Amino acid sequence: MNFKELALRAEENLEFEKALEYFEKAEEELSVEDGTLIRYGELLFDFQKYEIARKVFEKIVSKQPKKEYLLRLAEIYEEISMLDKALEIYEKLNITDRVKNIKEQYETTNPRRTILRKFLELFSGREDVFAVQLNDGTYRPIRRSINFNDVKKHISGKTTIGIYQLKKNDEIKFAVFDVDIKKSFLENNKNTYFEEAKTVTLKISSILSQYNIKNYIEFTGNRGYHVWFFFDEALSSYKVKVFMESILKNIHLEESIGIEVFPKQPTLNGGLGNLIKVPLGLHKKTYKKAVFVDQNFEVIKNQLDFLLKIEYNSKEHIESLFDEIITDSVQSYNFQKTTYKKRKNTSIKKELVKSLEKDNLSEFHKVISNCHVLYQIIQKIKRDAYVSEIEEEILIKSSIKAINGREQLIEILKNTINFDYDRFKKIEHQVGEIPISCNNIRNIIIKYNLSLSLDKCLCKFPGYNTPYSFVKDFDEIIEEFSVEEIVKKIIEKTSEKFELEREIKSLKKILLERMGENTKMTVGIWTIRKNGNDIEIII
Structure with missing residues (x-):
């Protein structure tokens, strides 16, 4: 059976799959001279059998090195990632655009050390951990510092990296506005919503430029855009956060668009901190590349060369903008509920102190001046015009029950840069009738690793132990409680007691095992004595 003839006939009848099958069987009879080997090679290319096509076209160009055959072989080499070949x-044929394209592709898989170094300098975050994105879009922490090899894999698309932005000292080297289309709006008119996202992104970029801040837009590979800006030196996260949130006040948002600022938090408080996916990697859910774009949202050519051109903003410049915002905030606030005239040399600290010293004999001021924890929070507000959300919660829950406590708290907190009235109301609603206890305050401080000293927390009031006890004794406080609130509090405390007793029981069991046959032992100032299946600890 003449398979060569059958192949040619099948090709004429447009039965290409059958023709390929016959050509494969007649391969030894095919030649360049009669064109059959070339027709076989083209069919292999069309059916994406690139490895066999490579061998066929290498044979073809060895006999007839025509430009068209060389070009086809070069295309095959690209498909199987033999980029050097x-x-x-392309260089031999002087096809400059393909030469440039291949060099860019080659750079992506084998980036220069200068690029890897610049990448690590730009996206410098938490020192001891980074994250890898999984196929479902979630992230897995990798508990070590990021290295050149990790960046190579990220740029080549083998893995996708996320950076924990805050360093251990709560400082950052970059900041990002994250502009996204809300998930609920992705079903219909997606193009319209992307145009809205672009409008917001350009507005943010324009405002930053007006502040003389160099910034860069990235398509995230999913629902929107990032606006990045970088610092020559690490600086306080909360200062950058305050500055970024002040910009958001000038941004009009359509219902379909959401914005997040990175940093999301001013301090780590013992956690890993907020995480953000960095550019030049594949988004594992969409398999789209995250790339830098220009002001027309066109992809910038040669992303790696562009990376080398990214410029830093000075730490001093950002801090000066922060100082201006604080000064403007204090000067624009009316402490006496009359028009406040701006004065160039107004001192933030003086104004806050004046606010805090009013009515110094009131219940509110007795509570915050006598409780050591609350005193530290107030001092932080005086010093920084800032307080963390957890510290704010402690302050509100401890003192809002005082006469005019609500009004005086608002007056103080409105002078903090991150004050949010909706958040204030939410915390106020949580307070109920019974103020927070001293024990709860201590537990919160320990849980969130707050920088508040507990050394002087030695207060012991008769009855219910709370900072509010500085102004009212237990009998007066309890008269304000409803039966329902008392029942709720008893249930809450019983639950805490049960958990505490369970932990003590577990620790005693461990201690019994450690003592072995001993019935008594001394450790420091304590004498430990077995009492059946229980332990007595005597000082």
């Missing part, structure tokens, strides 16, 4: 052909 493809580059050799």
Whole structure:
């Protein structure tokens, strides 16, 4: 059976799959001279059998090195990632646009050390951990510092990296506005919503430029855009956060668009901190590349060369903008509920102190001046015009029950840069009738690793132990409680007691095992004595 003839006939009848099958069987009879080997090679290329096509076209160009055959071989080399071979052909044929393209592709898989170093300098975050994105879009922490090899894999698309932004000292080297289309709006008119996202992104970029801040737009590979800006030196996270949130006040948002600022938090408080996916990697859910774009949202050519051109903003410049915002905030606030005239040399600290010293004999001021924890929070507000959300919660829950406590708290907190009235109301609603206890305050401080000293927390009031006890004794406080609130509090405390007793029981069991046959032992100032299946600890 003449398979060569059958192949040619099948090709004429447009039965290409059958023709390929016959050509494969007649391969030894095919030649360049009669064109059959070339027709076989083209069919292999069309059916994406690139490895066999490579061998066929290498044979073809060895006999007839025509430009058209060389170009086809170069295309095959590209498909099977033999970029050095493809580059050799394009350079030989002087096809400059393909040479440039191949060099860019090659750079992506084998980036220069200068690029890897610049990448690590730009996206410098938490020192001891980074994250890898999984196929479902979630992230897995990797508990070590990021290295060149990790960046190579990220740029080549083998893995996708996320950076924990805050360093251990709560400082940052970059900041990002994250502009996204809300998930609920992705079903219909997606193009319209992307145009809205672009409008917001350009507005943010324009405002930053007006502040003389160099910034860069990235398509995230999913629902929106990032606006990045970088610092020559690490600086306080909360200062950058305050500055970024002040910009958001000038941004009009359509219902379909959401914005997040990175940093999301001013301090780590013992956690890993907020995480953000960095550019030049594949989004594992969409398999789209995250790339830098220009002001027309066109992808910038040669992303890695562009990376080298990214410029830093000075730490001093950002801090000066922060100082201006604080000064403007204090000067614009009316402490006496009359028009407040701006004065160039107004001192933030003086104004806050004046506010805090009013009515110094009131219940509110007795509570915050006598409780050591609350005193530290107030001092922080005086010093920084800032307080963390957890510290704010402690302050509100401890003192809002005082006469005019609500009004005086608002007056003080409105002078903090991150004050949010909706958040204030939410915390106020949580307070109920019974103020927070001293024990709860201590537990919160320990849980969130707050920088508040507990050394002087030695207060012991008769009855219910709370900072509010500085102004009212237990009998007066309890008269204000409803039966329902008392029942709720008893249930809450019983639950805490049960958990505490369970932990003590577990620790005693461990201690019994450690003592072995001993019935008594001394450790420091304590004498430990077995009492059946229980332990007595005597000082």
